[in-house]
Amino acid sequence: MDFSLTNEYAMAQKLFRDFAQNEVAPIAEEIDENHRFPTETVALMQKYGFMGIPFSKEWGGQGCDYLTYTLAVEEISKVCGTTGVILSAHTSLGAGAINAYGTPEQKEKFLRPLADGSKIGAFGLTEPEAGTDAAGQQTKAVLEGDEWVINGNKIFITNGGEADIYVIFAMTDKSAGTRGISAFIVEKGTPGFEFGINEKKMGIRGSATRELIFRDCRIPKDQLLGKEGKGFGVAMSTLDDGRIGIAAQALGIAGGALEKTVAYVKERKQFGRPISAFQNTQFKLAEMKTELEAARWLVYHAASKYDNGERHSVEAAMAKLKASRVASYITNLAVQLHGGYGYIQDYGVERMMRDAKITEIYEGTSEVMLMVVSAALLK
Amino acid sequence: MKIIVCIKQVPDTTEVRLDPKTGTLIREGVPSIMNPDDKSGLEAALRLKDEHGAHVSVITMGPYQAEEMLREALAMGADAAYLITDRAFAASDTWATSSILAAAITKLDYDLIITGRQAIDGDTAQVGPETAEHLGIPNISYAEEVRLDGDALLVKRQFEDFSHLVRAKFPVLITALGELNTPRYMTPGAIFDAWREKEIVEWNRPDVPVDDSNIGYRGSPTRVAKSFPKTMKAPGMKIEEGVEESVEFIFDKLKEKYLL
Amino acid sequence: MTIEDYKGVFTFAQQVHGELSNVSLELIGKARDLAQDLQTDVSVILLGHEISHLAKELIAYGADHVIVIDDPVLEEYRTEPYTQGVTAVIDSYKPEIVLFGATAIGRDLAPRVAGRVHTGLTADCTSLDIDPESKEFRMTRPAFGGNLMATIICPDHRPAMATVRPGVMVKELRDDSREGEIVKFDVAFEENQCWFEIEEVIKKVSHKIDITQAKVLVSGGRGLGDASCFELLQGLADALGGEVSCSRAVVDAGWQPKERQVGQTGKTVRPQLYIACGISGAIQHLAGMEESDYIVAINKDPDAPIFNVADVGIVGDLHRIVPMLTEKILASRQE
Numbered sequence: 001m002d003f004s005l006t007n008e009y010a011m012a013q014k015l016f017r018d019f020a021q022n023e024v025a026p027i028a029e030e031i032d033e034n035h036r037f038p039t040e041t042v043a044l045m046q047k048y049g050f051m052g053i054p055f056s057k058e059w060g061g062q063g064c065d066y067l068t069y070t071l072a073v074e075e076i077s078k079v080c081g082t083t084g085v086i087l088s089a090h091t092s093l094g095a096g097a098i099n100a101y102g103t104p105e106q107k108e109k110f111l112r113p114l115a116d117g118s119k120i121g122a123f124g125l126t127e128p129e130a131g132t133d134a135a136g137q138q139t140k141a142v143l144e145g146d147e148w149v150i151n152g153n154k155i156f157i158t159n160g161g162e163a164d165i166y167v168i169f170a171m172t173d174k175s176a177g178t179r180g181i182s183a184f185i186v187e188k189g190t191p192g193f194e195f196g197i198n199e200k201k202m203g204i205r206g207s208a209t210r211e212l213i214f215r216d217c218r219i220p221k222d223q224l225l226g227k228e229g230k231g232f233g234v235a236m237s238t239l240d241d242g243r244i245g246i247a248a249q250a251l252g253i254a255g256g257a258l259e260k261t262v263a264y265v266k267e268r269k270q271f272g273r274p275i276s277a278f279q280n281t282q283f284k285l286a287e288m289k290t291e292l293e294a295a296r297w298l299v300y301h302a303a304s305k306y307d308n309g310e311r312h313s314v315e316a317a318m319a320k321l322k323a324s325r326v327a328s329y330i331t332n333l334a335v336q337l338h339g340g341y342g343y344i345q346d347y348g349v350e351r352m353m354r355d356a357k358i359t360e361i362y363e364g365t366s367e368v369m370l371m372v373v374s375a376a377l378l379k
Numbered sequence: 380m381k382i383i384v385c386i387k388q389v390p391d392t393t394e395v396r397l398d399p400k401t402g403t404l405i406r407e408g409v410p411s412i413m414n415p416d417d418k419s420g421l422e423a424a425l426r427l428k429d430e431h432g433a434h435v436s437v438i439t440m441g442p443y444q445a446e447e448m449l450r451e452a453l454a455m456g457a458d459a460a461y462l463i464t465d466r467a468f469a470a471s472d473t474w475a476t477s478s479i480l481a482a483a484i485t486k487l488d489y490d491l492i493i494t495g496r497q498a499i500d501g502d503t504a505q506v507g508p509e510t511a512e513h514l515g516i517p518n519i520s521y522a523e524e525v526r527l528d529g530d531a532l533l534v535k536r537q538f539e540d541f542s543h544l545v546r547a548k549f550p551v552l553i554t555a556l557g558e559l560n561t562p563r564y565m566t567p568g569a570i571f572d573a574w575r576e577k578e579i580v581e582w583n584r585p586d587v588p589v590d591d592s593n594i595g596y597r598g599s600p601t602r603v604a605k606s607f608p609k610t611m612k613a614p615g616m617k618i619e620e621g622v623e624e625s626v627e628f629i630f631d632k633l634k635e636k637y638l639l
Numbered sequence: 640m641t642i643e644d645y646k647g648v649f650t651f652a653q654q655v656h657g658e659l660s661n662v663s664l665e666l667i668g669k670a671r672d673l674a675q676d677l678q679t680d681v682s683v684i685l686l687g688h689e690i691s692h693l694a695k696e697l698i699a700y701g702a703d704h705v706i707v708i709d710d711p712v713l714e715e716y717r718t719e720p721y722t723q724g725v726t727a728v729i730d731s732y733k734p735e736i737v738l739f740g741a742t743a744i745g746r747d748l749a750p751r752v753a754g755r756v757h758t759g760l761t762a763d764c765t766s767l768d769i770d771p772e773s774k775e776f777r778m779t780r781p782a783f784g785g786n787l788m789a790t791i792i793c794p795d796h797r798p799a800m801a802t803v804r805p806g807v808m809v810k811e812l813r814d815d816s817r818e819g820e821i822v823k824f825d826v827a828f829e830e831n832q833c834w835f836e837i838e839e840v841i842k843k844v845s846h847k848i849d850i851t852q853a854k855v856l857v858s859g860g861r862g863l864g865d866a867s868c869f870e871l872l873q874g875l876a877d878a879l880g881g882e883v884s885c886s887r888a889v890v891d892a893g894w895q896p897k898e899r900q901v902g903q904t905g906k907t908v909r910p911q912l913y914i915a916c917g918i919s920g921a922i923q924h925l926a927g928m929e930e931s932d933y934i935v936a937i938n939k940d941p942d943a944p945i946f947n948v949a950d951v952g953i954v955g956d957l958h959r960i961v962p963m964l965t966e967k968i969l970a971s972r973q974e
Contacts (some may be wrong), residue, residue, distance in 0.1 A: 545838065
């Protein structure tokens with residue numbers, strides 16, 4: 001069992017690290033401050049194929065794998081949680097769902113532009129009344145001749161308003177419960193499809209979080225994704241993959257915060273010594289490092305299972321559960337170890353702490369992760 | 380158009396430190412990188428390829444470790460990579476290195492050869508012009524702009540206070556400045572292809588048509604007699620004197636350190 | 640012909656558009672020292688078009704002989720005609736040593752000549768000397784990005800060639816009464832495949848601020864007291880060929896733009912010389928400049944932390960020291 005990154009992965013990791021340092025880090029503070037979607041960074045990621053890493057070259061992707069994509073999200077999130085989630089929501093959720101369930105025609109029309117960097121993707125499942133209880137979908141889709149007519153709204157949608165292609169979920173047969181939910185592909189600009197305001201958030205403030213509003217929105221019949229009534233399965237399995245992305249985001253945020261803290265405690269002097277000389281500091285850092293590494297291997301393992309074509313819901317859930325908790329733990333301590341400076345925006349760690357929190361919530365709360373893991377254990 | 384880019388793998392000298400106790404270089408943990416001027420040269424070649432179509436080969440003389448740099452070049456978009464490696468070539472000065480490179484290059488077709496201005500370890504800026512001399516082709520050093528114009532190359536050649544705009548016919552060698560451009564990133568897919576699909580051609584001593592008298596230690600007109608660390612900083616001197624004395628003191632110190 | 644038959648210390652006198660570059664004069668100064676140790680004399684090679692009048696200046700700065708090649712093809716510097724010219728002189732005179740300035744021209748011409756003549760060339764030398772016993776020519780230069788010094792020798796090939804950094808060697812005092820020989824040297828230039836045409840000569844325009852590229856930084860902190868005091872720092876920076884930078888406090892006060900800020904939340908710089916004026920040296924600032932090669936600090940407060948990293952610490956009033964230092968530097972240049 002070789003745990004080291006072989007040549008191509010190491011080189012890819014270095015690519016992502018350099019990109020993060022040169023392109024993402026310099027504006028991370030500003031986009032957070034201004035709640036600004038980093039269009040210029042996304043354009044660069046599109047140009048260099050970062051938006052299509054795990055997709056086959058046949059569909060315009062890079063032909064790499066989930067582990068490579070995981071490394072990309074991690075390295076970028078080390079310097080900017082916002083940019084990390086933009087990449088993750090696009091790749092795992094929006095493009096990922098079409099990659100897994102699309103017909104060849106749908107892949108040609110919708111996956112290709114997402115994978116080759118022409119368009120941005122998003123995923124709309126959550127509703128005001130359907131969060132953890134995702135099955136409680138109230139958005140409706142009714143077939144009228146050759147078109148589906150969609151009515152309802154989705155909230156808290158990452159990349160909402162910025163994305164061109166949306167995979168959304170709606171109730172097509174209320175009487176069938178979860179088996180009455182179907183998945184659809186909707187394009188921005190379709191009449192009857194509008195966006196709410198960009199929410200002001202605690203963290204990842206540069207990412208767009210908008211409501212999707214459907215009012216008699218008509219889409220062609222062939223934009224049903226997967227089979228009618230099978231939408232809940234599409235959502236759940238796509239979320240499994242998304243959790244690997246979020247776990248990578250959390251891992252990156254945690255790693256970035258730890259790096260900053262180690263550098264800081266070596267420089268900061270109190271009582272005539274760097275604070276790294278004090279055992280309290282040393283022990284705290286050791287704990288943080290151990291937790292980080294524990295999370296790391298859960299994340300990479302989940303990605304590997306995906307790449308081996310194996311079921312990975314439980315591994316993905318454990319990875320996200322652990323990595324998100326570790327991110328909150330490490331960033332909180334990072335601020336503490338920076339002392340007063342940690343509370344000042346310029347030092348960056350307070351932003352990482354604010355960014356970390358959401359990883360315990362979206363794409364399935366930690367509580368949902370616990371449900372997934374316990375269900376598997378107690379089968 | 381056929382372009383050959385000479386690239387060198389170097390330690391990242393901005394990261395190199397001297398061991399204060401032994402006075403020797405600490406090379407451990409110092410990353411190896413593609414020499415920055417060479418990377419800009421490669422980028423220039425790739426831009427010509429993007430705009431006009433060209434076949435870009437990269438060539439390096441170095442140890443096996445340099446393979447990683449060649450893969451990086453392939454991942455950036457180079458079409459072919461050559462590694463010239465042999466113990467016999469070690470300890471070559473710029474005469475010997477340029478002789479070896481020139482001999483290897485004669486085995487390939489080319490219109491344009493691009494080298495970096497200088498490597499950040501040797502800092503001589505000599506290999507490019509010397510290689511051109513061995514090949515009997517013109518060299519244009521310190522290229523800050525490069526453009527194809529019909530069947531000629533238009534090069535803006537940098538001097539301290541002015542530039543020349545030169546029109547050169549092929550074949551020609553240019554040395555690239557880091558300021559020429561900002562090199563592109565690799566793409567993840569190209570990285571995978573570079574490691575999994577592409578072949579690197581390895582040339583050892585028998586493959587390079589160069590005379591023994593021009594390679595290695597014996598083939599090098601210059602030799603290193605000794606190397607030593609720069610004088611270490613004395614612990615900081617602090618003075619509190621009058622204005623004139625202070626100015627004298629600073630002035631003398633700056634002169635002493637060749638900073639004026 | 641053996642190695643011992645090669646005699647004389649030669650230098651290449653770089654001239655640009657009819658003006659001798661400073662380094663050309665500095666080389667002569669050094670050549671004289673070497674020539675003395677070798678018991679020989681100094682010849683200077685001068686190439687160009689209608690530049691013969693410069694020969695007298697070269698003699699005034701210490702040349703014993705000036706070998707002039709005056710030809711229209713040499714009007715603007717081009718690698719091949721200049722290489723042909725210098726090579727012809729070397730073939731004819733068989734010098735022991737030839738020195739060039741390590742300039743854009745020198746670093747192009749010297750390797751081409753070394754390649755044509757098949758000899759050793761050492762780049763960017765900071766010191767040159769003759770070993771008193773062996774009479775060996777020893778060339779010392781920085782390597783590894785300046786982290787190491789190396790002494791190079793050229794035992795079996797002649798001439799031994801070296802390029803020398805400008806501003807390192809010292810030129811002699813000008814003496815117009817000095818006498819020397821001026822030789823007109825004719826070269827039959829061959830327009831071969833290495834010839835190219837210059838379409839345009841473009842003079843340089845002013846540059847953008849990038850403190851990370853500056854070799855010298857004169858940096859100001861809150862201790863300056865006022866935005867206008869930065870003029871003093873600009874004066875010193877101009878005299879030293881450097882740029883002005885500053886601390887965060889200065890940017891926050893609106894005295895300088897953020898592009899000039901050095902420090903943890905600004906830029907990291909590694910100049911050859913960093914002069915910190917009125918900067919206390921808080922850790923966030925040090926993080927951005929402590930790798931500078933040489934640090935001079937001027938501050939009123941003897942306990943300012945900047946003195947812990949400074950090579951030279953001056954406790955004093957920067958408002959008086961800086962302008963006086965600037966004057967002294969400019970005056971010394973005139974001499």
